[in-house]
Amino acid sequence: MVPTAANPGTDATTRLDRRVLLTGAAALGAAGFVFRPGPALARSGDLAAITAAVAEGKAASIARIQEWIRRPAIAAENRDMEAGADYMMALARDAGFTGVEKVPTDGHPGVFGVMDVGAPRTLGVYFMYDVKQFDPAEWSSPPLEAALVDKPGFGRVIVGRGAINQKGPEANFLAALHALRAAGKTPPVNLVLVCEGEEEIGSPHFRQVVTRPHVLAALRRCEGVFIPTAWQSPTTGAVQINLGAKGIIECELVVSGERWGRGPAGDIHSSQKANVDSPAWRLVAALSTLVTADGNTAAIDGWFEHVRDLTPRQRELIAASAAAGNEADAMRALGVKAWIDDLPWEESLVRLASQPTVNIEGLVSGYTGPGGKTVLPGRGVAKLDFRLVPDQTVEDCLAKLRAHLDSRGFPDVEINFTGGYNPTETAGDARIIRAQQAVYDRAGIHNTLYPRLAGSWPGCVFTDAPVSLPAGQFGLGHGSGAHAPNEYLVVDSTNPAVAGIEAATLGFVDFMYEMAAVS
Structure with a gap:
């Protein structure tokens, strides 16, 4: 059998690695979802200590998400934006970033920080600290209460504005950094953090943040930039790896x-x-x-x-995504009974990506x-x-x-x-894409490349000149309700297809190790 990232071979070293991998998997499998860290993390000798630190820090991780939700920054209403930036800075410093600063713009400020551990490679991380507006009358619990509730078919979830978009996944990434430090380890890559508070109003001033000379210089050292997510399908656990966004x-x-x-x-x-x-x-x-x-x-x-028309390759990717996806699940999540013009599933996805x-x-x-x-x-x-x-x-x-x-x-x-x-595009062979594929594959998460996200994020600020880096999204876990009432993030998963926050946190750890190792 040919050794691959998903099947590393059968020599003695690999057999040892597999024992370590299974140890890490078992530690996170009690809730149903089984996560399998990769060889780079296993061979580091750090896995056991990090896994224990993730478990020990779980209560603090939940509290971090809840406290962040309770501190809304809503750009559309000019609500608490300076306080939101200040809290973002505090979160970054607490996670170990240095040189953390508020970056002024012609609108609401950004936040910048670095974590230089002397690693050969550097990874860029994009955060947004603002959230959408809300009408409390439409919610089952107050949107800023960050209530912990049991959701049938999922387990325990946090309900609140920003739970999935985007504070919950971002806090899970911060939890990964806290776990590394608690385990006495340093990240395997240097990190550059860039944050904004205007994503929900179209990021009108974010380019001013990333083109500041010292911010731009830091970003140019990066292999790529990603935004933390938690987009697993609740039915299959599958994810799409987007090669761009509208x-x-x-x-x-x-x-x-x-x-x-x-x-x-x-x-x-x-x-x-x-x-x-x-x-x-x-x-x-x-x-x-x-x-x-x-x-x-x-x-x-x-x-x-x-x-620009879709290429034959892009159409192939959409066909593969349609075959791997679940149309009924997608319709149920959106509350729809038919696609435009009664299109079949695959054709609806072609339209979603191309129009x-x-x-x-x-x-x-x-x-x-x-x-x-x-x-x-x-x-x-x-x-x-x-x-x-x-x-x-x-x-x-x-x-x-x-x-x-x-x-x-x-x-x-x-x-x-x-x-x-503007729209954004990233090559399918970029390291940041291949690292995502490797982590998802090992975790048993079916993943497909997809031409572009139908939604939008300011990835073009990174992929376009003068930054010119690959950019995308990554994360384990599940949540839903972005921009809608009763937005939630799964905390303790009873769904074997979906990661809870412990597995999601370790997923970010594994992603950093993979970024350090991928050729």
Whole structure:
């Protein structure tokens, strides 16, 4: 049998390694999920001490996630942003990062720190410390309480805003650093930490953080950059390794009687609709020009000019992902019963990866409280997001949106750009991708390469010049509800397909060892 990362061979050294691997696996298998650390970690002689430290630090790890959730930083509401940055700095210092500093921007600050242990290789880590808004009335428990509850089919979970997006997985990575220190070990790679507080509003100033000369110099020493995640399928335990992500534009379209020159300057009695124009209806008319009649395809002039088709290889990856995935599980998680145009599973995934989108996040005009209030609103606002694919850019798409509205007779419609960034791509043979594959393979987690994440993160700040590094996501575990009520992260897993926080923590340890060893 040919030795591989997943099957290292049968010599005496490997037999010893396997005994150590099984020891580590057994220590984490009591809850159902079995995690198997890799040879690099096993041969280090560090596994037993680190595994014990992870178990001993579990209560502190849970408390760390809960305390972080209880300290929200919400950029969209300008809520506690300085305090959020300060707490991020405290977490970084507590985990062992040095030179931790708040990095000012034209918006909310970033955070930067390093952990230089003299290792040959360096790994970049991206954190976001902000979270989405929430309506407490929609939650089963207060969103900032970080309640521990039993979730059927999963085990014990933390429920709270930021539990999965992104504080829970990030705290699990910090727990890995705490476990290494408690075990008397140093990380096998140097680390560069870059954090922002504006991810949930489109990262409008994050490039200012990473292009600071000393931050950029530190990043250029990295093999790649990753964001901690916990995306295992609750049915199969499988994960997708994304080779990129869509870009995003977030903006508002605003119609007002004052700017239009028609309609009221403010809200008036609705009886006047008989002889007064409506800014709200004008907004609806403008929106209807942006998409096809079914609302499913962008109809903005020139929108597809720079859309790059999927390659045959990318289509093969999607087909493999569809075969490995679970359509019913995906539908259940999303609360849907059919895909666009009643597409079959694989074709829906092709569309998910390949198509740019025009989405209405929210519409606000006039009175929205209980009962009716007979007014003709003087203003209407549509909050939109546009997902971009290679080779679209934010700059070009914003220009096309403006030109489209102008040519359709809507020059008065304001476009308030609030944030966004370009799509991102990483090669499948990058070390950071191969290290992920190796860790997942050994842990028995089915994984498939996927052309690009349908969601967005500011990975282009790392993959584009001047940083020019591979970037992606990695992590074991499971959670759901990002941007939605009852967001959660699994803490103690009773699901054999899904890692709890102990296994997830060791997964990050193993990933660092793999990054140090992968050729």
